Amino acid sequence: xxxxxPYLGYDTPAIRAFFDCIGAEVxxxxxxxxxxxxxxxxxxxxxxxxxxxxxxxxxxxALEAGADTFFMAAGARRCRFGYYHYLQDRILKELDGRCRxxxxxxxxxxxxxxxxxxxxxxxxxxxxxxxxxxxxxxxxLTREFRQGLNRLRAVDFGRAEELRQPxxxxxxxxxxxxxxxxxxxxxxxTFATNGDRPEVAVGLVGEIYYTLEQGANQDLELxxxxxxxxxxxxxxxxxxxxxxxGVDLSSYRSRRLAGxxxxxxxxxxxxxxxGEAMFYRRRNVDGIVHVFPFTCMPENIALEALQKFSEETxxxxxxxxxxxxxxxxxxVTRLEAFVDLIKRRKRGRRLHRG
Amino acid sequence: xxxxxPRALLYYRYGDFxxxxxxxxxxxxVLSRKTDxxxxxxxxxxxxxxxxxxxxxxxGHLAELAGRVDAVFFPRLVWQEDRLYGCPKMxxxxxxxxxxxxxAPRLIAPAIKGGLFWPHxxxxxxxxxxxxxxxxxxxxxxxxxxxxEVEPSLPEGERRVALIGHFYNIGDDYIADALVRAFVDRGxxxxxxxxxxxRVLRSRTGFAGKIRWTYERELYNAxxxxxxxxxxxxxxxxxxxxxxxxxxxxxxxxxxRQGLPFLQLVIDEHTGTAxxVTRIEAFVDLSRRRVRxxx
Numbered sequence: 263x264x265x266x267x268p269y270l271g272y273d274t275p276a277i278r279a280f281f282d283c284i285g286a287e288v289x290x291x292x293x294x295x296x297x298x299x300x301x302x303x304x305x306x307x308x309x310x311x312x313x314x315x316x317x318x319x320x321x322x323x324a325l326e327a328g329a330d331t332f333f334m335a336a337g338a339r340r341c342r343f344g345y346y347h348y349l350q351d352r353i354l355k356e357l358d359g360r361c362r363x364x365x366x367x368x369x370x371x372x373x374x375x376x377x378x379x380x381x382x383x384x385x386x387x388x389x390x391x392x393x394x395x396x397x398x399x400x401x402x403l404t405r406e407f408r409q410g411l412n413r414l415r416a417v418d419f420g421r422a423e424e425l426r427q428p429x430x431x432x433x434x435x436x437x438x439x440x441x442x443x444x445x446x447x448x449x450x451x452t453f454a455t456n457g458d459r460p461e462v463a464v465g466l467v468g469e470i471y472y473t474l475e476q477g478a479n480q481d482l483e484l485x486x487x488x489x490x491x492x493x494x495x496x497x498x499x500x501x502x503x504x505x506x507x508g509v510d511l512s513s514y515r516s517r518r519l520a521g522x523x524x525x526x527x528x529x530x531x532x533x534x535x536x537g538e539a540m541f542y543r544r545r546n547v548d549g550i551v552h553v554f555p556f557t558c559m560p561e562n563i564a565l566e567a568l569q570k571f572s573e574e575t576x577x578x579x580x581x582x583x584x585x586x587x588x589x590x591x592x593x594v595t596r597l598e599a600f601v602d603l604i605k606r607r608k609r610g611r612r613l614h615r616g
Numbered sequence: 617x618x619x620x621x622p623r624a625l626l627y628y629r630y631g632d633f634x635x636x637x638x639x640x641x642x643x644x645x646v647l648s649r650k651t652d653x654x655x656x657x658x659x660x661x662x663x664x665x666x667x668x669x670x671x672x673x674x675x676g677h678l679a680e681l682a683g684r685v686d687a688v689f690f691p692r693l694v695w696q697e698d699r700l701y702g703c704p705k706m707x708x709x710x711x712x713x714x715x716x717x718x719x720a721p722r723l724i725a726p727a728i729k730g731g732l733f734w735p736h737x738x739x740x741x742x743x744x745x746x747x748x749x750x751x752x753x754x755x756x757x758x759x760x761x762x763x764x765e766v767e768p769s770l771p772e773g774e775r776r777v778a779l780i781g782h783f784y785n786i787g788d789d790y791i792a793d794a795l796v797r798a799f800v801d802r803g804x805x806x807x808x809x810x811x812x813x814x815r816v817l818r819s820r821t822g823f824a825g826k827i828r829w830t831y832e833r834e835l836y837n838a839x840x841x842x843x844x845x846x847x848x849x850x851x852x853x854x855x856x857x858x859x860x861x862x863x864x865x866x867x868x869x870x871x872x873r874q875g876l877p878f879l880q881l882v883i884d885e886h887t888g889t890a891x892x893v894t895r896i897e898a899f900v901d902l903s904r905r906r907v908r909x910x911x
Contacts, residue, residue, distance in 0.1 A: 307861060307862070307864075307865040309853070309855070309856075309857075309860075309861035309864075309882070310861045310862060310865070311858065311861070338826065338827075338828045339701065339828060340701045340702075340703070340704050340707065340828075340829075341704060341858070342858045342859070342861070342862055344828075345826075345827075345862050348823070348826070348866075349862065349865060349866075352869070523711060523715065524708065524711045525710075525711060525714075526692060526694055526707055526708075526710070526711070526727060527707075528704035528705065528707045528708035528711075529701075529704040529707070530704065532704070532708065556666060557666050557856045557858065557861075558666075559703065559704035559705050559858040560704045560708070562663075562664045562666050562667050562705065562708075563704060563705060563707075563708030563709075563711065563712065565664045566663060566664055566708075566711075566712045566715065567711065567712075567715070570715045583666060
């Protein structure tokens with residue numbers, strides 16, 4: 263068995279750690295590129311949402327590299343995401359009859375530990391728990407990597423980009439909990455900003471795949487960093503895992519805050535999008551960037567709530583919807599305009615205060 | 617008290633029941649006018665651009681009611697029996713309505729989670745504070761909720777086409793009238809899922825059991841039931857409809873496997889009738905030729 267999973271931005275090494283720890287042979291997915299998206303679009307139904315197309319592209323690339331067992335998050339609820347694996351399974355089977363899709367039900371930890379994973383890998387539930395623990399520990403590291411990188415980019419973009427590759431390699435290499443702890447200390451040293459504070463801070467909210475996957479969202483964190491804006495984010499693999507294990511308090515906070523606009527969860531991450539935006543406002547963030555795939559159902563409802571929120575509080579909100587035709591130039595122009603607006607507002611406010 | 621009912625979305629299934637229920641409670645029911653171009657264009661400006669046509673239409677209806685009524689009755693379908701969910705936008709449009717209205721008119725939006733009785737009972741109390749009166753109104757109107765239990769008669773020799781689409785699209789003349797007429801004028805009988813018994817629509821066999829959207833499961837079951845019994849299938853999808861984008865794909869595969877003529881029409885607010893009718897003509901020709909070839 264040669265296992266693979268969809269690429270997930272800087273959190274990919276954490277997922278990889280899970281499979282390594284469980285003792286599976288892994289075909290590492292390639293970073294999402296133009297080709298990934300094109301492949302995905304070619305084999306997908308026309309009207310389906312973008313994460314389906316991109317993850318399918320990621321799978322097809324892994325199939326070419328020799329993978330035969332595909333792991334995809336599942337769990338059918340209100341949003342389309344839970345159904346991806348049915349269609350992807352059919353499409354992959356048409357391409358290669360020998361391959362197999364393993365849907366990983368997100369909402370039943372019991373099945374995950376005691377049924378799905380032990381059966382697929384023929385290991386004990388104990389081993390699965392150990393692998394998950396390692397993934398959790400490593401996802402803290404990948405999250406800190408992204409946080410540190412985003413902050414340093416806003417302060418000293420050139421140095422951040424120089425340090426990015428070597429530091430990321432260190433993150434990828436850290437394999438045991440002790441190595442991960444050492445890597446975290448090292449990370450804090452390399453990404454230290456010596457007290458320099460970025461001029462602008464924006465909060466990133468939106469659909470989980472598009473907030474995490476740089477290849478899909480055209481690396482807007484990089485572009486914002488280049489413009490001198492630090493990107494704060496809550497959404498990460500670490501938080502998602504904690505949420506699935508039922509120990510993520512921030513999801514309750516988001517639900518409570520978002521209740522002002524949305525009383526019922528439309529599914530997906532809509533409540534978190536709105537709740538996090540409101541939370542960032544309390545933390546004195548200068549603006550909100552909201553990303554989601556084209557025709558995403560829950561995020562379109564959240565978009566309406568965010569617009570109302572922006573009207574009521576004066577918080578600048580930039581909503582970006584991505585499809586296969588999204589162009590990097592268009593994105594950069596919009597981000598530039600957004601950051602300019604924020605900077606001008608801040609300066610204006612400072613002048614008024616005298 | 618004047619209570620407004622938007623003539624869109626769930627109205628096409630529960631409208632008669634709601635009208636009777638609210639009238640029995642002593643309210644004056646005001647319906648929004650039938651969907652027309654002006655109303656759609658108004659709706660488009662009130663919701664994000666990427667949502668589907670029925671949501672844009674209902675936004676228009678909600679806006680139309682705004683100045684004319686004291687309250688708007690707009691229940692929210694979260695889930696029904698068997699944990700079958702409404703779609704995210706159907707759940708969220710109620711919050712959008714609340715944001716749109718502010719304090720007036722009042723929004724009476726009971727959340728349906730499971731059975732229909734309790735949400736309607738609570739909503740009834742908001743209209744008429746006497747619980748006995750609410751119970752009486754429920755008893756007098758609940759018969760309108762009953763759905764057919766008999767299978768439709770589909771005689772031999774008749775030319776039929778299955779029109780698979782959500783009831784709020786097929787029921788709305790603005791969207792579907794031209795489609796239906798195009799088929800009827802060419803001698804076809806239209807069969808929709810509304811004519812099928814509950815037993816068929818709620819079936820859990822095969823992929824249907826895995827679909828967790830209540831109306832999507834009905835659509836899929838209707839398709840599976842009708843595919844043996846019709847000369848062609850026409851699926852009507854609104855652009856941006858999430859559940860349909862998935863399930864229609866499975867239907868297409870199934871129809872192709874059977875060699876059944878399959879027409880997928882994607883509609884949005886810019887769709888012109890002329891283009892649709894041309895495609896229907898081509899589709900009808902194709903299915904006729906197929907019948908002749910088989911004979």
